[in-house]
Amino acid sequence: MTRALINVPPKAKRGEVIEVKTLISHEMEPGYRADNTGKLKPRDIITDFVCKYNGEEIFRAQLFPAIAANPFFVFTTVATESGKLTFEWTGDNGFSAIESADITVE
Amino acid sequence: MLEQGGLPHSTRRRFLVDAAWVAGGLALVSVVPGGSARATPAMMQAAMKKVVGEAPVRKGKVTMDLPPLIENGNAVSLTVAVESPMTAEDYVKAIHVFNEKNPQPNVVSIQLGPRAGKANIATRIRLADSQKVVAVAEMSDGSFWSDEVEVVVTLAACLEGSVP
Numbered sequence: 001m002t003r004a005l006i007n008v009p010p011k012a013k014r015g016e017v018i019e020v021k022t023l024i025s026h027e028m029e030p031g032y033r034a035d036n037t038g039k040l041k042p043r044d045i046i047t048d049f050v051c052k053y054n055g056e057e058i059f060r061a062q063l064f065p066a067i068a069a070n071p072f073f074v075f076t077t078v079a080t081e082s083g084k085l086t087f088e089w090t091g092d093n094g095f096s097a098i099e100s101a102d103i104t105v106e
Numbered sequence: 107m108l109e110q111g112g113l114p115h116s117t118r119r120r121f122l123v124d125a126a127w128v129a130g131g132l133a134l135v136s137v138v139p140g141g142s143a144r145a146t147p148a149m150m151q152a153a154m155k156k157v158v159g160e161a162p163v164r165k166g167k168v169t170m171d172l173p174p175l176i177e178n179g180n181a182v183s184l185t186v187a188v189e190s191p192m193t194a195e196d197y198v199k200a201i202h203v204f205n206e207k208n209p210q211p212n213v214v215s216i217q218l219g220p221r222a223g224k225a226n227i228a229t230r231i232r233l234a235d236s237q238k239v240v241a242v243a244e245m246s247d248g249s250f251w252s253d254e255v256e257v258v259v260t261l262a263a264c265l266e267g268s269v270p
Contacts, residue, residue, distance in 0.1 A: 017223035030232070032209050053221065060217040066208050066232045068181040068263075074228035078221055 002026065006087060008101040012079035020051065020059075023072045024089055024097060030065030046071055046091035054083040063091075079105045144234070145211040150204050153211035154242060157202050158250050163242060168253040170203075170241040179233040179263035184213075188225035188243040188251070198225035200244040207237040208263075232263035 007021035024046070031043030043065065051059040058077045071089075086100045154163070171185040188198045197220040203213035213231050225243070233239070240254045 030209070056221070057217075058219065058221045061229075062215040064210055064212040064214060066205060066210065066213040068230040068232050070230075072228075072230045074185075074226075075216075075218075076222050076224045076226055078223040080221070 002097045004087070004089075004097060004099045006085075006099050006101045008085055008103055010102070011104045011106065014079060014081075014105050016079045017076050018079050018103075019074060019076050020085065021072075021074045022049075022051075022087055022099075023070060025070050026089075026091070026095070028063075028065065028067055028069045028071065032065070044092045044095075046089050046095060048088075048090045049073065050088045051075070051077075052086045052088075053077060054081065055086075079103065081105050144207050144209060145205070147206045147238075150206050150211040150238075150240070154202075154204055154240070157200075157215070157244075158242065161248065161250050163250040163252050165252060167251040168201075168241050168243045170239070170253040170255050172239055172255045172257055174255070174257060176233060176257055176259045178261045179235075179259040180261070181230045181263075182233055182257075183228065184231050184239075185226070185228040186241045186243075186253075190225050190245065192220055192223055192225060194220045195246070197246045198222070198243050199246050201225070201227060202242045202244070203231070204240045204242070205233065205237055206239075207235040208233065213239070233257060233259045234262045235259055 002025055004024040009018050012018050026046050029041050029044040033041050035041050045065055046063050049061045050057060059075050061073060063071060082103060082105045084100050084102055089097045167189045169187045172182060176182050186201050190198045198218050201216045204211050205213055214229060216227055218225055236258045238254055238256050240252055242250055242252045244250055
């Protein structure tokens with residue numbers, strides 16, 4: 001079970017630049033570490049993260065093994081209209097997680 | 107076996123000689139693959155070239171914040187801020203971060219647009235060694251700007267506990 005934490009201000013003024021924080025639990029196994037029997041653990045990372053605001057893409061990140069475990073991103077967006085921000089993470093071994101947050105713009 | 111314990115001189119010497127061989131063998135094995143698993147400054151240049159192409163990369167406009175002395179390379183706070191009005195005509199298209207000595211030269215590639223409002227991002231990265239980290243910003247007019255930080259890492263990420 002994947003846990004994701006999303007921090008989006010629930011209310012914002014129109015045109016205001018808001019800060020979005022996201023954190024998802026994931027090992028981000030880089031593929032260069034050995035397990036306790038000395039065998040190399042295969043790579044298992046999140047490779048892509050996309051944030052959409054009412055369906056329109058506003059932020060995209062391509063992740064490499066150099067991203068720390070439990071990938072954390074902070075970015076900004078202009079509060080244009082009330083609606084939904086959706087967050088999607090995809091990665092190795094068919095990993096996929098989707099979260100969303102509502103925002104009211106006045 | 108117990109009877110051999112009665113000859114401390116010879117068995118002790120034997121043990122020490124064997125131990126020296128084993129230790130020497132381990133040292134050899136651990137040195138060789140360790141060296142090849144790292145990226146090099148040349149690999150970083152190649153990875154940057156893939157993104158930038160032939161365009162010149164100028165210093166400025168980009169401010170990267172990394173602690174200069176890092177105790178634990180497993181999770182290092184990284185922030186990148188790019189000076190830009192972030193309007194429909196003039197905005198930051200992408201921010202790419204590279205490093206010199208992790209196993210791979212790429213760290214993260216971020217796509218932004220005018221809707222970001224500000225070109226400020228933060229994340230947490232892994233650093234395997236004391237090295238140079240470079241952030242490159244791609245502007246909507248096709249120009250590239252960069253900033254670099256030299257960091258000292260005490261406890262390395264990625265390679266600890268790797269195959270000896």
